[in-house]
Amino acid sequence: MEHPHAVPTAPNTSLLQEFNNRFKISEEIKKISESDTSIPLIPQDQVLTLKGVQPGRKKVGRGIVFMKDFFMFYIKAFLFKLGIRQWAPNLNEASNTLYNKA
Secondary structure, eight states, X not given: OOSTTOOOOOOOXXXXXXXXXXXXXXXXXXXXXXXXXXXXSSOGGGOOTTTTXXXXXXXXXXXXXXXXXXXXXXXXXHHHHHTOSSOOOXXXXXXXXXXXXX
């Protein structure tokens, strides 16, 4: 999102269904996310979030954010570990659904 009041787009329905087919309870998500030995559910190159974003200073709304390499790597690693190809909150569902909790 480049604009301060922009509403995020809804997640792709097929990607959302893929996630929901993988996880049935929040403990499964927690176990994978906290494990150092869990195998990623998708290849790292399939994560679309932050693709093409370079570390450094970024203008976000009226402010400036400094994105470090480590934080970008951490975000992407967490996403491919859980099989999330593109992060987008599902605003059509409650905040406590499995996908939104992840």
